[in-house]
Amino acid sequence: MSNPLLETRGLTIQFGGHVAVNEVNFQLKPHTFKSIIGPNGAGKTTFFNLLSGQLKPTAGSVFFKGKDITKLAVYERTRLGIGRSFQITNVFPNLTVLENVRIAVQAKGGVSFRLFSHYRKFHQFEETAVRLLEKVHLAAKATQLAKNLSHGDKRKLEIAILLALEPELLLLDEPTAGMSLEEVPSIIEVIRTLKDSGDHTILLIEHKIDMVLGLSDSLAVLFNGRLLADGTPQEIMNNELVQSAYLGGLYEDAVKS
């Protein structure tokens, strides 16, 4: 049995009187794909914020590769190999798609703009950027300005920028949020490509269960800040606790909204 890449022990955060994440003990094995599901307000994004360092817990710890990272800042966690996407797309609108990714590759390479005179190096960064755009099925739009992309393509661009940091662990926060129904299959395809590449461990938030059943090796169910269950998709669908607390009644909301 491999050690977990990511682990939380008793992870808790309280906002005033509200416990948004409540004593969560969670494990993620390397090179697996897990989705966190749960209705609106279950604590999924807050849990992600605790993993990526945007929030500090009231109690409990986060471990990455066995190291306690609870007190580390976001950039330190990024450096260790944790890459996180947000529900809101975050790209430079007036740069081209390729430029957006090339700058991220360049930043990872530690080369500043002023030192950026060596043509060969520039070419290498650009080649890497093109390769990343191919990975997210966006190479054909490399020369378009980012601001002219559809919402779905912006999400793909954001993933390519994230990949430029070469994260071992990818935290994807509702990659289909705000997308039109027509755009959803293509982003799912991108996520499947990332999974099949075997290069990353992936943890994905989604509140529409049907979206992730076919993709996930396992599902973790958050409900009222608590980890209600964690298992294979089959185990989760058959879990009585999940059925009564989440699938019963709330499932309809979760798949429709």
Ligand SMILES: Nc1ncnc2c1ncn2[C@@H]1O[C@H](COP(=O)(O)OP(=O)(O)OP(=O)(O)O)[C@@H](O)[C@H]1O
């Ligand atoms: N900074 C904050 N201050 C106060 N309450 C917060 C804060 N962040 C989150 N909460 C509360 O914590 C609970 C969990 O919110 P969270 O956004 O993590 O849920 P979620 O499962 O990601 O929901 P959604 O699917 O709608 O994104 C909610 O009740 C929310 O109002």
